[in-house]
Amino acid sequence: MIGRIRGRLVEKQPSLLLVDVQGVGYEIEVPFTTSFALSEINQDIILHTHLVVREDAQLLYGFSAVKDRDLFRLLIKINGVGPKLALTILSGLDSTQLARCVRDDDSATLVKLPGVGKKTAERLLIELRDKLKDWGLPDHDLLAGEESAPAKSASSVIEEAESALIALGYKPQEATKAVNAVKVDGLSSEELIRLALKGMVRGN
Template sequence: MPSRARTPRQAGTNRGLAPGAAPEPLVIASLSGTLRVREPGRVVIETGGVGYEVLVPLSTYYRLPALGNQVFLEIRQIVREDALTLYGFSSAVEKRAFDLLTQVQHVGPRHALSILSVLTPAELADAISREDIHKLDAAPGVGPKVAERVVRELRDKIGDLRIAEPPGGPPIRAAARDGSPAIVDDAVSALVNLAYKPVEARRAVDSVLAEEPGADLETIIRKSLAVLLGEK
């Protein structure tokens, strides 16, 4: 079920609201339920008869259980004028990293998910502390100017990102192997969600499968990312 965090006003009795004003909406802080949809970058979790769409980095996607199993995610809810979006993470420290990244000027949720899809929170903290612009710039969609801004604005805020993450669930292991259409499509979809063009994503996946035809989905995505980042 969704865990909701109340705002300071909601923690009381909504006193101080103008007559006729609606109370502030509850914020979803975590979500547990049955995994109904599992796609690279996107899941749907059903709880209480309601399906919640949640966007996730690949690091969280790798740890998801099989469809129909119970799952728990830390949630960051972001409300825009035209949308309410849920972002999910397998650990509190990963959620903290997302929060820090989205505080940086011109770094939105898409950039943050892209960075966390290729760097763990500890690796992110290490790159920032060493001012490794190239490592941050290697994340899809993140250019050198954004990488420099991340280093400059977060260098004094990354201490808690080095906390060891609790072990998550087992990494995803796709049933489809030997370059089947299903596993190829899933791998290409994951890379396209990271802002790569379908043609270059397919080329990278094909190159990985040519060398390792029996690879599982996580291995294909990770090695395809290595190919693409090496070409950048």
């Protein structure tokens, strides 16, 4: 099992990273929350990882915090929740927000995530309740201190945000509507994605 990676961040997309470790490039799938928290390109990073071995592939998943990886491992043990859906859940909700949903028995928030139906949401709440009982809910933003990305054109920022949401599983019309609802001049694509996700999860 590969449990930790330290290397130089070579490429960065909202859900996929390429990390150079002594000349070997590792493709690592990450939730949006981890991607937003990372340094810029060509900086050294540390990721806590989980390796999934299948007959047709070896997939490496990475997280900026051990707590997030632990939650990912809890999620993929739940019937009907594979690594892809677990990443989707952790992209729409950080570990603290998910723990709060479980504590409050809030299935309404969970079903707004792509791929999470009513039955899956109820199963998540039931199976995570005891496991997250002592999780703790600190009052801080997981992404606090995130550095702003280099300035890009407004159209480029919007296109990147919409593409990221579509890759996460939202329909193009939903992605466009969500981005348009929160777009403000000066935001980076990552900030725009985060705001759009929050709006889609909370609803109106």
